[in-house]
Amino acid sequence: MKRLVILGGGESGVGTALLGKAKGYEVFLSDKGKIKEIYRDVLKNNEIEFEDAQHTESKILNADIVMKSPGIPDKVEIVKKIRSNGIQVVSEIEFASKYTDATIVGITGSNGKTTTASLTYHILKQELEVGLSGNIGKSFAQQILEFDYPNYVLEISSFQLDDIVDFKPHIAVLLNITPDHLDRYDYKFENYINSKFRIAMNQTKDDYLIYDADDEVINEWLKNHKIQSTLLPFSLVKTIENGAYLDNDNIKITIDNNQIIMPTANLALEGKHNVKNQMAASTVAHLLKIRKQTIRESLENFQGVEHRLEHVLKINKVQYINDSKATNVNATYYALESMDTPTVWIVGGVDKGNDYKELFPFVNEKVKAIICLGVDNEKLIGTFGNMVDVIVETQFMTEAVKIAYKIAEAGDTVLLSPACASFDLFENYEDRGRQFKDAVRNL
Structure with a gap:
């Protein structure tokens, strides 16, 4: 034995x-x-x-x-x-995948994994028997044991990819690559990039890699490495023959001359980054022969993911948004990018070697006050202290929300988007997000 x-x-x-x-x-x-x-x-x-x-x-x-x-x-x-x-x-996905013949859709990337995996699952389950697992929900191993669905959507982190040997998804999705978790990769970005591309390492010509053609890091890697699978890029700025792109305000997806067109006006998820997430999910669905009408309807009625730009409440004409899932700078970049009102920003936690430079334009333009919520806020105060009129620190979520309530005026937004891990003050990002929502409801 x-x-x-x-x-x-x-x-x-x-x-x-x-x-x-x-x-x-x-x-x-x-x-x-x-x-x-x-x-x-x-x-x-x-x-x-x-x-x-x-x-x-x-x-x-x-x-x-x-x-x-x-x-x-x-x-x-x-x-x-x-x-x-x-x-x-x-890793668990390597061990478990030996015991299923299911068609696997594997989704990775520094940001947007949970949203894209949840959305892909939401579309596919309208017409297929499908499980959702990986970094999300019930473990892949246990689902294989209990249900063994013919199809799985897996949200896969770089840590899970580090320990695969033969694992290969039939459809791999690589959403983006930005510096994250560098503390686990000897602070070398290239180690992290290689880790993400392991999702395609065992793929053959019969498999597919869906990826962001606007991501320079991904393009550069593909230029220098050979991948066996069929490439299906998506882009907001280029015209794509095989894959997905934005044409005026329509998403166009073409696979082997079979095209689907969807107006972005009716999509449930807002923001540029979400157009990409929706392109990726729809490309998967189109590949798996889901009816075009089903794909369109699913994109229109999708509810979104808890702790990801989640609208909590409006109090005195101030919108409170829970983006606790933003555990790195790039995720917070998307959050700040999508703000169109003066913003009180709650930020901080365990810094994973963050470089906040890319946030400067948004902070200058949109952020009126910063509330630092962490055990050590020195770097945040040093970085943003001169950019905003008000910067305060606290180690309690209830206090952070009370301060925000005092500062925010009608028409403002209070945004929890920490750009950091949560382990200094909270159990995990879910705990942090729930404490935020509870504190807002108690105002």
């Missing part, structure tokens, strides 16, 4: 444990931190051996294969030992 050791007792770890057990592995799960009660119960009920608050080497280094949770970096001591012992380390 082969031994499967799992590092990390979260959603992907527990899902892999269940699938591994069902496929005849001897399974052991180990987490350096505390495993949540709901996951402990699942492990106990399924009689899967586990430990938390420690890593017992004797129970780990005898593995045939190790599934490492995407949150654990390679520089951790136990991971180094596993690798130096020649034990194969894989």
Whole structure:
């Protein structure tokens, strides 16, 4: 019996444990931190051996294969030992994909993954049996075990791609590449770029890569590397023969002379970046032969994603917007770009080596006050202190919202778009977004 050791007792770890057990592995799960009660119960009920608050080497280094949770970096001591012992380390999507013949749509990029994956799923489920997983919802491994849908839409992070071996999506989507998570890539942008392109590394000529043709980083990489799959670019500024582009106010998508045209006026999601996300999702749907009418209707009635430019409430003619999912500068760039009123901006958290320069034009033009919400706000104050009249700092969401309420006037927007990770003051970006919404509702 082969031994499967799992590092990390979260959603992907527990899902892999269940699938591994069902496929005849001897399974052991180990987490350096505390495993949540709901996951402990699942492990106990399924009689899967586990430990938390420690890593017992004797129970780990005898593995045939190790599934490492995407949150654990390679520089951790136990991971180094596993690798130096020649034990194969894989990600959950690699392990799980061995047990399904489903058609896989894999979506990655620095920003817009969740929106595009949710939208793609929303369109496809109108006509196909499809699961949504990866970085979102129930783990891929557990879905394969419980439902094994014929199709999956997977939101995939670079950390998950780092540990794939044979995994290949039939349709890969690469939305954009901007500096993010550089702390995990030795602060070398090229390492992060290569990581993102792993989504296409096992693709053949029968597969597809949908990508942003306006993204210089992507274009440069494609110029210098050979990819086997069929390329389907999308663009807001170029005319694209095979792929998607913007023609006046219409999205035009052509695949093998089959064209679909959609006016942007009726789209549910606003903002330039969302036109691109909608192009990518529609191209996937068009490839999978979803009816044109279904695609159009789905784009018009899509509800959007929680914590992503989510309109919370209007109070005294001030709009409060929750963009807690903006955990990097580029995501906040899109948020500020789409503001068309004077903005009180709540920003801050764990800085991942951020360069805020690209935000300067928007801050100068649109931001009237900045509220820094983090344990260490020194860099933000140093960067933006001279650009706005009001800059304050706090370590409590309730206080941040109260300050914003005092500063904002009728017609303004209060925007939570942190550009940073949330782990200094919050459990995760969802927790941060919910605290914001609660604080706004309590005003």
